[in-house]
Amino acid sequence: MEDFLAVFRDRCKRHGLAFTHQRQVIYQALLAAKDHPTPEAIYDIVRERIPSISLGTVYKNIKTFLDVDMLCEVSLHHGSLRLDANLHAHHHLVCRICRSITDLDESEMEPARFTGKFPRGFRVQRQNVEIIGICAPCAQKQSSKKQSSN
């Protein structure tokens, strides 16, 4: 626990974030949750320790953590529904910045192989591979932004 606090304090300092009680409790709840919680779920947990906290604060902090890579999102496409009429097995190349999606043909992909055990009774149907990175246009924008801010 003291360990957690020290690490968290350090991470905040490194990213220029103020160390606040709310922020610390939110982060701790995120670390403890094993089920990939929603912001609402975190809000519910945090409220047990800080009843006066607001949902807005939870959202703001989550966004902050995402910005500094102290946290990641399960899907890069939660904002809006993205559709795919290509029903043949294929995979996706996704840009972290602009969230563009490019198809990768399955024939050019050797599937991932899971060698461990699945939970009992889980019926596997298909697998989806996302190769995540930064597309050429976004990479260019980023580097030019960095230069101008130096």
Add this chain to the structure above:
Amino acid sequence: MEDFLAVFRDRCKRHGLAFTHQRQVIYQALLAAKDHPTPEAIYDIVRERIPSISLGTVYKNIKTFLDVDMLCEVSLHHGSLRLDANLHAHHHLVCRICRSITDLDESEMEPARFTGKFPRGFRVQRQNVEIIGICAPCAQKQSSKKQSSN
């Protein structure tokens, strides 16, 4: 084109869907779009041919197509942000029905290997594998539902 109409008509019949002009134009737009469009994007395209169409109709039809597997969603988690404080490389087992997410340790996974070419300039950072299927509780619910409807 006539080919498309025949196939579409057939698919509708098979799933018990009425063949309507709106539905046909929406599906055609979905098939033609190569960029994993949002419902809004489809709405914009369809409106060129059916200016009076409503966004609600586009949503309803997309939902219908998803229900009968004539279409799939790029991410099963677009509805709400799902967070992951586990920054170590790992993968996910996802239930199509309840959308629960279970972690799979990376050490038990042999990564997918892409043997083709990435778009020029794309900087790959990591890969995410989703194994998609139906979890035990949902499978049970489904089979009992089927029995009772027989």
Add this chain to the structure above:
DNA sequence: CTAGCTGCAAAGTCTTTGCCAGGAA
């Protein structure tokens, strides 16, 4: 004829934003 569909508008989620008082550095 009947069930299902469309268009419209209202309502519902989920998330972001603006503001000011208060706390961290």
Add this chain to the structure above:
DNA sequence: TTCCTGGCAAAGACTTTGCAGCTAG
């Protein structure tokens, strides 16, 4: 002191729903 943050409420984006008239089967 100065800047950042928390709480609140309003606004915003995205999606669903209810209804009345129309259409396909």
